[in-house]
Amino acid sequence: MGHFLTLSACYVSIITYFYRIFCLSPANARRVWIALLEKEIEFELVSMKLNGDQFQPDFLDISPFHHIPVLADGDFHLIESLAMLDYLEAKYPTIALLPQNARDLAIVRMVQMVTVNELTPALSPFVRQTFGGAGEPENLEKSALQVAAVLRFFEELLGDTPFFGSNTITLADVVAGVSVPWLPELGLSLEEYPKLEDWCDRLNSRASWKETQASPELVEAFKAQMKQLMKGKQQQPLNDEINELRREDK
Structure with missing residues (x-):
């Protein structure tokens, strides 16, 4: 499950990925989400399922490597979280996250x-x-x-x-x-x-x-799913449980 965040004023969006938030591989999405909050940039979350949505033509148009997160500012699309952080810092410098020295x-x-x-x-x-x-x-x-x-x-x-x-x-x-x-x-x-x-x-x-951290129940359910994936035994009931926890965690 991911999220689609839209910033006000110029239609800027970012898609986040639940796996990368918690698995440090790396935590790309959460980095950008935190930066948006720290810089007090308005945005909204829109869910995205990552069981194939990332391979759909409309998504590949903005992320040709089907990677997440993605940031879109109008018709300008960014991949790579560090590039997104620099972009947000340059475009919204009022609450600075980079020192001048x-x-x-x-x-x-x-x-x-x-x-x-x-x-x-x-x-x-x-x-x-x-x-x-x-x-x-x-x-x-x-x-x-x-x-x-x-x-x-x-x-x-x-x-x-x-x-x-x-x-x-x-x-x-x-x-x-x-x-x-x-x-x-x-x-x-x-x-x-x-x-x-x-x-x-x-x-x-x-x-x-705090806002970008999942509940302990969601983390534990996610760990259980990852263990099953490691063993090649992904189970739909567990996916349903995690989706329900996600809804409750919002």
């Missing part, structure tokens, strides 16, 4: 790219294991070392500021903040990183994080 801007970009290029791939074995897939100890150990390296880097980079590169929220927080707080769900503790733990608490207390 060169050093702070570099910090934001580093956090974004390290999240995408270093953290997300390292999480794949843990995601597979969490959802019932086969986990190879050697891969898990190697990935755990990579995750620890990223967390140490983030802990040091955060320093004494409440957010990355700023005293106010930035796009670095938006990108890393839909992945790092979820690590304990994968069995990866944040206890050795007190600054990051406090940072996660700050993010999770924000209205934008």
Whole structure:
């Protein structure tokens, strides 16, 4: 299930994908959703079923690789969540999510790219294991070392500021903040990183994080479905249960 968000004034839309919100592969849709909320841009959600809708000709017209999310501003269509974040920042700069200082801007970009290029791939074995897939100890150990390296880097980079590169929220927080707080769900503790733990608490207390976070019941139902998919045993009753939970969660 996805969502179609329409911004006011110039018909801007974004389609989000439930799997990517929770599975960190990566959490592309939630990044953009949070940015819209933080920048106070009006939008609406329209449901989209991902059991084939993403391969329909009208969708392929705006997303030729059938990827989600997609952002459409009139007849201009964007794919890739980081491009969308930059687009929204440039077009709606009033509530800035990027610092002006060169050093702070570099910090934001580093956090974004390290999240995408270093953290997300390292999480794949843990995601597979969490959802019932086969986990190879050697891969898990190697990935755990990579995750620890990223967390140490983030802990040091955060320093004494409440957010990355700023005293106010930035796009670095938006990108890393839909992945790092979820690590304990994968069995990866944040206890050795007190600054990051406090940072996660700050993010999770924000209205934008709360609004885009599914209920525990929805998450558990989704995990159950993913475990079945890992085993090749997808069942329609469970799909119906998840769809019902989604409706209740809105």
